[in-house]
Amino acid sequence: MNNIIVYCEIEDGHVVDVSLELLTKGRSLANQLGCKLEALAIGHDIKGIEKQLFPYGADIVHVADDKRLAPYQTLPHTSIVIGVIRDEQPQIALFGATSVGRDLAPRVSSALHSGLTADCTSLEIGEHTENKTGKEYKNLLYQIRPAFGGNIIATIINPDHRPQMATVREGVMKKEIYKVDHAGEVRNADLAKYLNDDDFVLSFLDRQIEKRKIDIKNSSIIVAGGYGVGSKENFNLLFQLAEVLGGEVGASRAAVDAGFAEHARQVGQTGVTVRPKLYIACGISGQIQHTAGMDQSAMIISINNDPNAPINALADYSIVGDIGEVVPKMIKYYKQNSK
Amino acid sequence: MTKKGFKIVVLAKQVPDTRNVGKDAMKADGTVNRAALPAIFNPEDLNALEQALSIKDRYAGTTITILTMGPGRAAEIIREGMYRGADDGVLLTDRKFAGSDTLATSYAISLAVKKLNPDIVIAGRQAIDGDTAQVGPQVAEKMNLPQITYAEEILAIDKGKAVIKRRLERGFEVVSCPMPLVITVNASAPECRSRNAKFVMKFKHAKTVTELQESTSDYMELQSRAYLRIPEWGVADINADDKDLGLSGSPTKVKKIENVVFQAKESKRLSAADADIESLMKELISNHTIG
Ligand SMILES: Cc1cc2nc3c(=O)[nH]c(=O)nc-3n(C[C@H](O)[C@H](O)[C@H](O)COP(=O)(O)OP(=O)(O)OC[C@H]3O[C@@H](n4cnc5c(N)ncnc54)[C@H](O)[C@@H]3O)c2cc1C
Numbered sequence: 055m056n057n058i059i060v061y062c063e064i065e066d067g068h069v070v071d072v073s074l075e076l077l078t079k080g081r082s083l084a085n086q087l088g089c090k091l092e093a094l095a096i097g098h099d100i101k102g103i104e105k106q107l108f109p110y111g112a113d114i115v116h117v118a119d120d121k122r123l124a125p126y127q128t129l130p131h132t133s134i135v136i137g138v139i140r141d142e143q144p145q146i147a148l149f150g151a152t153s154v155g156r157d158l159a160p161r162v163s164s165a166l167h168s169g170l171t172a173d174c175t176s177l178e179i180g181e182h183t184e185n186k187t188g189k190e191y192k193n194l195l196y197q198i199r200p201a202f203g204g205n206i207i208a209t210i211i212n213p214d215h216r217p218q219m220a221t222v223r224e225g226v227m228k229k230e231i232y233k234v235d236h237a238g239e240v241r242n243a244d245l246a247k248y249l250n251d252d253d254f255v256l257s258f259l260d261r262q263i264e265k266r267k268i269d270i271k272n273s274s275i276i277v278a279g280g281y282g283v284g285s286k287e288n289f290n291l292l293f294q295l296a297e298v299l300g301g302e303v304g305a306s307r308a309a310v311d312a313g314f315a316e317h318a319r320q321v322g323q324t325g326v327t328v329r330p331k332l333y334i335a336c337g338i339s340g341q342i343q344h345t346a347g348m349d350q351s352a353m354i355i356s357i358n359n360d361p362n363a364p365i366n367a368l369a370d371y372s373i374v375g376d377i378g379e380v381v382p383k384m385i386k387y388y389k390q391n392s393k
Numbered sequence: 394m395t396k397k398g399f400k401i402v403v404l405a406k407q408v409p410d411t412r413n414v415g416k417d418a419m420k421a422d423g424t425v426n427r428a429a430l431p432a433i434f435n436p437e438d439l440n441a442l443e444q445a446l447s448i449k450d451r452y453a454g455t456t457i458t459i460l461t462m463g464p465g466r467a468a469e470i471i472r473e474g475m476y477r478g479a480d481d482g483v484l485l486t487d488r489k490f491a492g493s494d495t496l497a498t499s500y501a502i503s504l505a506v507k508k509l510n511p512d513i514v515i516a517g518r519q520a521i522d523g524d525t526a527q528v529g530p531q532v533a534e535k536m537n538l539p540q541i542t543y544a545e546e547i548l549a550i551d552k553g554k555a556v557i558k559r560r561l562e563r564g565f566e567v568v569s570c571p572m573p574l575v576i577t578v579n580a581s582a583p584e585c586r587s588r589n590a591k592f593v594m595k596f597k598h599a600k601t602v603t604e605l606q607e608s609t610s611d612y613m614e615l616q617s618r619a620y621l622r623i624p625e626w627g628v629a630d631i632n633a634d635d636k637d638l639g640l641s642g643s644p645t646k647v648k649k650i651e652n653v654v655f656q657a658k659e660s661k662r663l664s665a666a667d668a669d670i671e672s673l674m675k676e677l678i679s680n681h682t683i684g
Binding site: 170171202370375390 | 409494495496499523524525526527528529530531533534535539542556562563565566567569570571643644645646647648649650652660661667669670678683
């Protein structure tokens, strides 16, 4: 049986979230298909990296550890990914839609002549019947993504070429430990076989990368809390909702002033302006200084116990109710209904 | 004496303007009428053109060719590029290209680029009608050239190497890479300069033969001012293999397209009751807002 492989990005010795999210997704697809999940970790000084990957369901971890492999550069990483894919013949290969994954995956797909779908928002297993020939395909990867500026949702398949390749953005899939003690096998990639000398044409003259910090601007889902959330402890509910939906937590100024949330999360005139796909305003009245920073959101849901709160005029859905009651129900019903 | 200047090919695409889907582009059922969207120069390809122009400013003798693949009307963006300072352009156009995914597109473009044999290929990072960012790296792979993606500035070209600042998610890096190479440019790079009145005068009659034939059948006119002819290249001109083009050359197939239906903003009232919350979450999942 051909397996599923996930290219894992490593930053300062840690596997980044999007790769763990892809392993979580890859694990559930592998269980559905009855195949194994492989992870490919390329970098420098990454001995023991498999310990971070096994709990997310990896059965086999390929490790390529060499000082020339960090920071990321296109050609050597491409050569290794192509080499491992040629040797392992996976049916599916997944990459994060990061600046690394979106540089690497197209190059790999071109070399292998296998189709690639960028920025998938959902991955499913399904079948397909070719219209002209009547040929039937089982267990194809449905690569689902918005296209045309988000105006259409397309389902893409690669019937005849392997691996079926896709990239997915951070936060789109859920990250979930599969088994804390899940065990697997480590294989060292044969670098002498995969790498060529002319893979190393780049020289780095400067490189400055900031540590990860709170940045709600790039999140496609924001769960924002206002003064009505009531306390820092109650804000934990919003963090839970944001986590299951793959979003970030935002806040009104009144909530920030009250110490419920950090200033970096403040949305509005004196905070950041956001345009997420979904903005959930919890206990926020909707004063103009706040709405100026979020009224461009594609969809707005308000949760407020005051049916006349001004935010409701902007909202696509206004839920009239108490946060303590509504938010846990949203988490519960999301978990029950999502795949 | 080393040769003067560089030969640059800028890859550009004419795209429907998906960013501002106004009321006139909406059909009654709430879906988008693509034909009603204005066709524009893909925004990041303009950032790419500006990088090429700035090399031309600094290194005398540099020439810029706009290469675009598309239907006949895509010649518009070649003219637009010439108005802003490009020297010439090539329109890659053939029915056999229709239905190409990014891989088949990259195959055709890479053959045309090989024929032009440039020192530097510069493209926008991605086109707004697909947002895939795949064509640049795939063209580079097909030509066996190194690629530098997310370029924000081409700082210098020295001793056969380009020094480029790349924008990454939380920072930047400056790399040096030997030529020839493929560069893709980010929206964070400087905006493209506007049209130059002198170039507009010079190139407003630059047309493809197909365009000229639409307006005249006069033999003399068709033969005159050859420098104003925008060449059209088809499958035969780039020696492409039919089976690697169009639908047959595309590993990816579109199985299904669903139109996203935009509802008028009309607030729906819900209560905190279980049934209300459950149906809301189901709806958000099914219309891909979450999950
Ligand atoms: C110059 C200037 C700049 C400003 N800049 C900003 C800015 O950048 N961002 C910003 O946000 N504000 C800004 N403000 C402040 C702004 O005017 C409002 O004061 C602030 O947005 C109000 O925050 P709020 O909605 O959280 O609080 P409130 O207005 O107090 O609203 C709380 C809401 O919670 C609801 N509620 C209470 N309890 C519950 C419950 N248990 N369940 C459900 N709902 C409940 C209430 O019905 C109410 O609607 C600025 C003000 C000024 C003057």
